């Protein structure tokens with residue numbers, strides 16, 4: 001467990017973690033392993049998302065904005081509460097790294113970890129993107145996904161993960177010794193800085209773990225190592241979100257392209273992505289209000 005000799009013992013001078021002393025299993029190890037798994041969060045207790053409401057909202061809507069995200073770059077865009085936005089594949093298979101913030105408060109940002117714990121490792125129609133503590137409310141709800149047919153494949157991989165983080169120049173430097181300036185982390189930082197009038201240093205702490213739109217990933221069955229494989233997305237595919245609050249979005253067209261081979265370099269073929277913003281008819285939103293932040297106060 002955890003000792004991938006071919007990985008750790010590869011390069012000369014690298015640390016062979018397998019040489020470290022393993023623990024001795026207790027006599028009842030198998031019995032302990034046989035404890036029944038329990039789903040950690042009962043999502044049936046979450047505030048109800050009414051499918052009929054979202055169907056009405058998306059049934060008759062007009063496009064009010066469009067942003068092209070060039071390959072190996074990011075772009076920011078605004079989505080008013082009650083609007084929908086789509087991330088659309090154009091030209092060729094391409095992964096996008098998505099960050100979301102409350103437009104009025106950058107501290108309220110997408111909480112990848114809790115979203116994963118509440119829903120699943122990979123998101124699709126009906127799942128919601130939750131905001132960080134102490135706010136914890138749905139920032140967006142996924143209303144359509146043309147890749148929902150993919151499910152989980154024979155490798156255990158799915159699409160649109162919230163298990164990766166984002167490619168970043170620090171990890172790349174750690175692993176390769178090289179500097180690369182168009183990792184999604186850097187792209188998102190530059191874009192947020194430009195959007196908010198912040199310096200790079202001021203913007204960087206606001207960049208957070210992403211939703212990996214269109215990315216196909218999983219954990220290997222033997223060692224549960226994070227893996228990626230070529231995205232099944234094709235031009236015309238899209239994933240659609242309903243903005244529950246006023247949002248700033250930022251999307252990076254990952255330098256990994258379809259993430260079928262590499263990232264953090266200029267090697268992979270890359271394509272643009274398109275973001276489209278839609279406004280539903282006013283009648284569809286008549287009784288709708290943005291969800292409130294969590295009423296819990298840790299100071300109480």
Ligand SMILES: [Zn+2]
Pocket residue numbers: 097166167183184185253254255256263
């Ligand atoms: Zn990336």
